[in-house]
Amino acid sequence: MTNVLEVEDVTVGYGKKAILKDFKMRIPKGRITSIVGPNGCGKTTLLHTLARAMKPKYGAVLIDGRDIFSLHTKDVAKRLSLLPQSSTAPAGLDVYDLVSYGRYPHKGAFEGLNQKDAENIEWAMEVTGIRSLGTRRLSELSGGQGQRVWLAMALAQNTDVILLDEPTTYLDMKFQMEILQLLKDLNTSAGKTIVMVLHDINHASRFSDCMIAMQSGGIISSGSPEAVMTENTVREVFDVTPVMGRCPFTQRPIIASYRLKG
Amino acid sequence: MRNMPYILTVLIATVLLAASMCLSLTSGSVNIPAHDVLGAFFYFDTYDTGHVIIREVRAPRMLAAAVTGAAFAVSGAVMQAMTRNPLAEPGLLGLNAGALFFLTIAFIFVPGLPFTYMILMSFAGALFSALIVLAAVLFGRDGMSPLKLILAGVAVSLFFSALSSAFQLHFTIGQDIAFWFAGAIQNIGWPHLAVLFPWFVIGVSIALLLSPVLTAISFDDGTAVSLGVPLNKTRLLALASVVILAGLGVSVLGAVAFVGLIVPHAARFFAGGDYRRILPLSGVLGAFLTVSSDLAARMLAAPVELPVGALIALIGVPFFLYLARRVVRYEL
Numbered sequence: 027m028t029n030v031l032e033v034e035d036v037t038v039g040y041g042k043k044a045i046l047k048d049f050k051m052r053i054p055k056g057r058i059t060s061i062v063g064p065n066g067c068g069k070t071t072l073l074h075t076l077a078r079a080m081k082p083k084y085g086a087v088l089i090d091g092r093d094i095f096s097l098h099t100k101d102v103a104k105r106l107s108l109l110p111q112s113s114t115a116p117a118g119l120d121v122y123d124l125v126s127y128g129r130y131p132h133k134g135a136f137e138g139l140n141q142k143d144a145e146n147i148e149w150a151m152e153v154t155g156i157r158s159l160g161t162r163r164l165s166e167l168s169g170g171q172g173q174r175v176w177l178a179m180a181l182a183q184n185t186d187v188i189l190l191d192e193p194t195t196y197l198d199m200k201f202q203m204e205i206l207q208l209l210k211d212l213n214t215s216a217g218k219t220i221v222m223v224l225h226d227i228n229h230a231s232r233f234s235d236c237m238i239a240m241q242s243g244g245i246i247s248s249g250s251p252e253a254v255m256t257e258n259t260v261r262e263v264f265d266v267t268p269v270m271g272r273c274p275f276t277q278r279p280i281i282a283s284y285r286l287k288g
Numbered sequence: 289m290r291n292m293p294y295i296l297t298v299l300i301a302t303v304l305l306a307a308s309m310c311l312s313l314t315s316g317s318v319n320i321p322a323h324d325v326l327g328a329f330f331y332f333d334t335y336d337t338g339h340v341i342i343r344e345v346r347a348p349r350m351l352a353a354a355v356t357g358a359a360f361a362v363s364g365a366v367m368q369a370m371t372r373n374p375l376a377e378p379g380l381l382g383l384n385a386g387a388l389f390f391l392t393i394a395f396i397f398v399p400g401l402p403f404t405y406m407i408l409m410s411f412a413g414a415l416f417s418a419l420i421v422l423a424a425v426l427f428g429r430d431g432m433s434p435l436k437l438i439l440a441g442v443a444v445s446l447f448f449s450a451l452s453s454a455f456q457l458h459f460t461i462g463q464d465i466a467f468w469f470a471g472a473i474q475n476i477g478w479p480h481l482a483v484l485f486p487w488f489v490i491g492v493s494i495a496l497l498l499s500p501v502l503t504a505i506s507f508d509d510g511t512a513v514s515l516g517v518p519l520n521k522t523r524l525l526a527l528a529s530v531v532i533l534a535g536l537g538v539s540v541l542g543a544v545a546f547v548g549l550i551v552p553h554a555a556r557f558f559a560g561g562d563y564r565r566i567l568p569l570s571g572v573l574g575a576f577l578t579v580s581s582d583l584a585a586r587m588l589a590a591p592v593e594l595p596v597g598a599l600i601a602l603i604g605v606p607f608f609l610y611l612a613r614r615v616v617r618y619e620l
């Protein structure tokens with residue numbers, strides 16, 4: 027199995043404070059990897075480091091074997107996209123314009139959108155269910171609609187690797203499932219590598235090939251959902267006592283319920 | 289198809305600008321008929337007072353108003369993109385205060401300095417304060433964030449304003465300075481324009497070349513990086529264009545923050561949120577606002593001239609309040 031992203035002994039943080047220290051990790055190509063862990067464990071820092079939005083103090087992130095900072099940033103952007111947890115847009119941009127900025131890395135500075143760009147944009151708006159919102163402004167949309175617009179922008183970028191920071195957070199149950207199913211379909215049909223931080227550990231188990239459980243800036247357990255989703259790991263990572271069960275659809279381990287430790 | 293309404297808006301704005309420029313040549317304390325205006329350019333007669341007024345007074349003044357208005361408006365739009373703050377304007381970088389401080393120094397230590405040098409002093413002051421702000425931001429940790437830029441700018445701005453006030457009070461030159469700023473545009477001639485114009489072209493070119501990146505950088509950092517925007521390099525170039533444009537604007541018009549603040553909003557209102565569309569429209573609208581304000585300043589109380597800055601504020605404030613009511617429709 028080849029690795030598309032490799033984290034080599036990375037130390038990264040804000041100012042003098044290191045969030046991740048001598049961190050090592052591999053992201054397998056063509057798989058769905060989910061990162062889970064409690065608030066403040068460094069999940070987002072890890073994702074941002076993978077996306078070169080944060081620069082490691084020591085160590086390096088390799089994309090297809092090359093230091094991500096040694097490549098031209100626009101070339102990286104053709105291979106890897108990031109959907110941050112919350113995004114902001116300049117005032118007055120409408121939904122179509124916003125999604126079309128997903129094509130930015132593929133264009134020269136003043137090159138107009140061509141047929142291929144338009145197809146990408148329309149496809150991204152179609153699969154995220156925002157086709158009818160093209161002329162609306164972001165400020166007029168609900169949180170869930172807004173989240174779909176940002177996802178559409180990341181998809182319009184049409185990269186082999188897609189990093190997502192809690193893509194289901196603002197969404198209602200049905201659309202959470204639609205997004206996860208969409209990502210799964212993109213993975214199976216187009217071989218996209220998906221890396222996501224997920225708050226819902228059961229979703230992570232159900233939709234991922236690999237899971238990474240983090241705590242206080244370190245990896246507690248990683249591997250297949252079967253290997254990671256154990257009572258002991260959940261207890262250690264989330265500091266709760268779970269009752270484990272099985273997902274009736276996929277037979278993967280899930281947490282049926284949990285209580286506080288003690 | 290998507291661009292049709294935009295192109296139409298730019299056309300209308302350009303026609304308005306052209307009309308105000310023509311009016312600005314024909315009207316004033318003396319009205320000069322259109323054929324004499326043409327005559328001044330095509331068969332200039334040194335003994336015709338009308339021709340001389342057009343060639344030596346009104347034309348350079350009108351062009352200076354257009355150039356500085358466009359410069360302020362474009363630099364304001366760039367500032368708003370770079371700081372992701374719709375209330376940003378070039379004055380936040382301490383440019384106005386720096387220019388004022390250098391002028392104050394010049395008035396005290398080299399009184400009677402020729403007009404061209406005064407303009408250069410004020411330009412140098414704007415550059416100087418911007419360099420201090422930049423140094424403060426770049427030597428900090430974690431690169432140049434928009435917030436750090438604004439904080440450093442406000443601090444430098446307050447510092448230079450305080451120094452200027454102290455000097456002006458001590459040497460009692462406050463009035464001279466005020467008169468200088470109010471009257472700078474009256475004394476503009478071709479040699480000054482020749483100094484300013486190349487800077488204008490450089491500043492506007494940088495800004496226009498950056499315009500696609502400016503929209504991308506006005507997303508949050510994560511999204512901008514994901515799209516392949518080099519954050520620091522882009523911010524540095526954007527800053528350079530702001531300093532050049534606002535610097536030349538301040539040296540001719542004085543601290544007219546309103547053009548840089550309002551015009552980009554007006555442009556956004558008509559053109560949407562993409563800076564590729566906002567920048568050119570801002571330039572045309574900025575020139576239009578300043579040229580027509582300058583015209584009004586000469587006409588309203590003729591033969592007495594009102595300060596242009598005051599008129600821009602008079603027109604600008606109500607318009608801005610109107611926009612502020614609508615701005616809740618954008619996400620701030």
